[in-house]
Amino acid sequence: MKFLRAFFPTFWTLGAFCLLACPFAECTAQDGGSSGPEPVPYISEIPASFVSMRNSEPMPDVSGSTVGIDEGTPGALSASASELLRQAPEHRKSFFQGFSLNQSFTSASGDAEELGLVHFGTNVLFAAPMPWDAGALILAPNFMFDHFYEMPSALKMKDSLYRAGVSLTWRKEVNEFWNVMAFISPTFSSDLENTSSDAIRLPGGGVAVWTPTPHWQFSLGVAYTGMEEWAVTPIGGFIWQPNEDWKLDCTFPKPRLCRRIEPFAGHSPFWVYLAGEFFGGTWAVDLAGRNDLATYREVRIMFGVERDRPKLGELDIKLELGIALWRKLEFEDSDEVYHPDLGFVENLIVKF
Template sequence: MFFRSRQVVFLVVALCALSMESVDGTAWAQGASVQSRGDAATGSSQALQHRTIFMPREAEIEQVSQSPQIPNVLDADSREALGIPPQLLDDDQSWADPGDDCVDCDAIVPLISHKQADAGVTWLPGTGDELGIFSINLSETIEVPRLEGFSVTPYFGVHYLDGPIQTDLPARVYDTSVAFRWFKKHNEKWSYELEVAPGVYSDFKNVTSDSLRITGKGLAYYVHSRSKQFVMGVVYLDRENIQMLPAAGMIMWFSEGSRLELIFPKPKYTYRIEKTEELERWAYVAGEFGGGSWGIRRGTAGFDDIATYSDLRLIGGLETKHTGGMISKLEVGFVFNRKLEYKSDIGNYDISPTGIMRYQLTF
C-alpha cells in the first residue's frame, strides 16, 4: 500500500512539474514577443527575424520607409518633356535609408531589370518637293539595381523619306544610340540628373565622324510644393544647326486633373477628361521642336555630307493610362518653319508646312 501511495505521489509531482514548465515556456514566449515589438517601436537595430521569432503567425509585419518622397506632381508626359526620370514619382523602397529594417534582406538583387519599353510611329505627309517623313522608333530602358539611380536605354529609329525632287536625300536615315542616365535625389526638395547618349545617325553609307553624335543633358529639379515644380538645366543636341538648348521652366497644377508645363523647349497644357478604376484619359496641346542631323552620301555625286532637318510643331493629343502601367498616345498637329540644310550648303531650302500624326505606346 505504501509503495502504491509513493508511486501516486511521484506521478502527481511529475505532472505538476510538466505543467509548470509548460506555463513558464508560454509566458517566456509571450514575453519575448512583447519585448520584440517593444524593441521595434523603439528603433532597435536587432535583426527583424530575430526579434519576431515568437510572434504569432497571424500577426502582420509592416514595413514603413522613413525616406521623404518627392510629391507626385508629374506623370509620364511631364517626365518625357525633359527626360525626367520615373524615380521622382515612384513610391519605391529603393529610396529607403540603408539602415531600415527589411523583411527579406537576403533577397538576391538582379544585375539588370526591365523598367519600360517604348514603340512609336510618326508620319509627316509630303510629296514632290514637299518632304514627307515616316518614322518608326523603338527603345528599352534597363535599370541597374546595384547602381542606385543608374539606367541604360538603347534606342533605334528609322526615317523613310519621301522626296524632295530638287535635292538628293537618301531613301532612309537611321538613329541608333545608347543613353546612360544617372539620377541623384539630394533631399526632399532637390534632385539632379545627368545623361550622355553616344550614337550613330546616318544612312549607313556615310558612317564616319560626321555621323557620330553625342547628345546629353544636365538637369536640376526643385519641388516648391505639390502644385508647383521648377526645372532648370541644358540639353545638348550636337546638331549642325543647334548644338545646345536651355531647358528651364515650371510645372503648375491648377487642380488634380489640370496641369500647365511652361517648359522650354516643350510647353504643354494637359486636362483629364475621364477617370475610372481601369484607366485615365487626358487631352493636351503642346509645342515641340523637331528634326535631326544625319551623315549621308549624296546621290549621283557620291560625296559625303551632313543633312539637317528642323521644324516647329503644334500638337493636340489624347493619352490613355491603364492601371497595368501601359500608356498609349495618339497625336495630330501642324508642322511649320520646316528647313533642310546641308553642311556643304548645296541644296538648302525651306519646306512648306504639313501635318503630323503620331502614335506612341509605353509598356
C-alpha cells in the first residue's frame, strides 16, 4: 500500500499535466511555436548559436538535480551537466525558453529496513544574449521534492526533503569549433526543520567543448557538486555519431549508447538507449533533535526512449526504466549508514 500511495499520485499529476498541455502544444506547433504577444526586439534576436551546440540533444535536462550535478541540476549527480553539453533543437524567440517536469521512483524491497524514494522536480528555462557579443545567459529556477515512502524504523529523520534554487549558466561560442560554459546553482536544500547555513549548497563549475567534425565532440571540465561525498568531480567526455542512426555518448555523468528507430511510418522517429546515471543529493536535516547533513546516492542503469528532435511547441517526453545499484544514505556527524538493496527505477521527463 505504501508503494501505491507513493507511486501513483505523481503519475496522476503528470497525466493531468499532459492532458492539459497537449491542446496548447498542438496550437503552438501550428502557429510556428510562438505564444503570446510578439517579443521585444532585444530578446527576439537571440542567435541560434547562443542556445545550441553542434550536436543534437535537448538542453538542459534539469530533471533530477541543480545544473546537472547536484543533476537533478536542482542536488544530485544527475544528467544536467552532460545535457548542457548537447545541442538544443529550435529555440523560442523570447526570454522564456521552456519548462520541464520530472518524476522518478526507486523501489524498496518491502523489508522494514529498506529505503524507497519518490522524486519530483520542475524547472523553468529562460535565456537572453549578453551585450558586446559576450555569449548567452541562461536562467533556470527549479524546485525538487524527494519523499522516502519507505524508511528504516531506526532512522529518526523526516521522510520529505526539499530543494529550491536557480541555475545560472553562461555560454559562449568562441568560434566554429569551440564553446565554453560556466555555471553556478545556489540551492536551498533542507527538510525544513534544519534551516541553518548548511542548507545552502553552491554547485558550480565550468567546461570547454571542442567539435572538430560533425561526428565528434569532446568536452572537459570540473564541477563542485554541492554533495558531501563527491564534492568535486570531473565532467565531460566525448560524443561519437558515425551516422544519423547511432550515437555513442560517453559524457559523464550520464553516458549513453543510442539507436535511432522509426516504429511508426509517417511519424517522428525515436531514440532508444542504454544509459548510466549518478543520482542523489545532500540536505540539511534534523536527526533526532540535532542538526546534521544527510547524503543519499545511487547509481542507475536504465533503458530509455525519447523523441528525436521534437518541433518547437511540441511536448518532449522521455521514459527510462532500470535498476539502482550501490545505494547509500549516510550522515556527516553520525555513524548511521544505510545500504539499501538493489531497487527498480522509473524516470519520466516531460519538457515543453
